[in-house]
Amino acid sequence: MYLSAAGCGSSSWDDAFESLGAAAEQPLLVVLDEFPELVEGTPWLPGFLRAVWDRLRERTRLKLLLSGSAVRTAQAMQEYRAPLYGRFDLTLRLDPFWPHEAAQMLPRLTPADRARVWGIVGGIPKYLDWWDQERSVAENLEVLACQPDGRLLTEGLLVLATEVETGDLARRVLYALAGGRTRHNEIADAVGTDPTAMLERLEELRLVERLAPVTEDVRFARRRVYRVADNFLSFWFGVLDRYRAEIDQGIGDTIVPALMGRLDDFLGARWEQAFRMHLRRLAVDGALGEDVVAVGPFWTAAPDPSEIDAVVLAGVDRHAVAAGEAKWTARVDGARIRRQLERKAAALPNATPAGLRYVVCAREAVDNAEGVLAVTAADIFDG
DSSP: OOOOTTTTTOSSHHHHHHHHHHHTTSOEEEEETTHHHHHHHOTTHHHHHHHHHHHHTTSOOEEEEEOOSOHHHHHHHTSTTSTTTTOOSOOOOOOOOOHHHHGGGOTTSOHHHHHHHHHHHTTOHHHHHHSOTTSOHHHHHHHHTSSTTOHHHHHHHHHHHHHSOSSSHHHHHHHHHHTTOOSHHHHHHHHTSOOHHHHHHHHHTTSEEEEOOTTSOTTTOSSOEEEESSHHHHHIIIIIGGGHHHHHTTOGGGGHHHHHHHHHHHHHHHHHHHHHHHHHHHHHTTTTOSOEEEEEEEEOOTTSOOEEEEEEEETTTTEEEEEEEEOSSSEEEHHHHHHHHHHHHTTSTTOOGGGOEEEEEOSSEEESOTTSEEEOHHHHTOO
16 A cells, blocks of 8 residues: 555654654554555655654564565665665565466466466566457457557656666667677677676566576676576566557557567567576476476587577586477477487586486477476466
């Protein structure tokens, strides 16, 4: 809720908190939701809360919960010299829903359509709630993305305004990443300057993710790449925004087929990520053996490149115990994919291809699945 003096029947914020403090003979939790937005309109509020809290905390069981989606502002509140520095008992990061959690908000959709929706909007509950389960993907995109006031179209602008620093370097980096320029030198060429500091800042804000082959330490790996971490922002920057001017001019309805035509290519990488997240779930449940320490992609450099969508490592020596491939197609031949994985696994350090477990993933079915662990959207988005 938003706390206001009027809402508390008091003449001022000070009176409101005095009344709440006096009433909290038993534990009482007051939630100030979207606190960063509240601070924009009342910039004195953090200093006021510090003074109130220092005065009340020894004689009340009142607890304050400050929540909000603007990561940059939330981080700034905890910095040294900020008014609320040192006053937080607990700082908790709330991540977007995983695929199986997002599925619980989409019970009327098929598993494949749940995968499509998660691939487009990610795991943010608000975005999932906007999705009309009685409409098709194309119909939802027409309403949510292809109208000047479409919620997904305007949400991208709002995220930029609240999360990304002023200036256009951060935006240019995000556009480059969403456009497929994922290596440091490619990003530098696209933005015309050294992007190192900005990439580090965008990582801190959890807008960008740094990846390296799972067999290497991402902190020191040379073969690292970058990606837009959030599904929705990746869709907005990489697919939707290029049509924004035309949508604003009122021809959004005719753009829907173009969006749908690009969707399968866009969803491929998101599907691979969902697959890796599913393997992490299996690892936690013990289904991939003992002592699993990492799940991630693997690739080698030219002249003999090899890419594996997911490799599972175990033990102190980080030896490979499983390798998997995820295809954004309705059906695949499990035996054929396994043979390909066996060849690729020869490039894995500290692994014996014959001793690996092989995992094959498709949207609806894995045919000829003898000797492989078959995974489909029904498994990943099981709700």
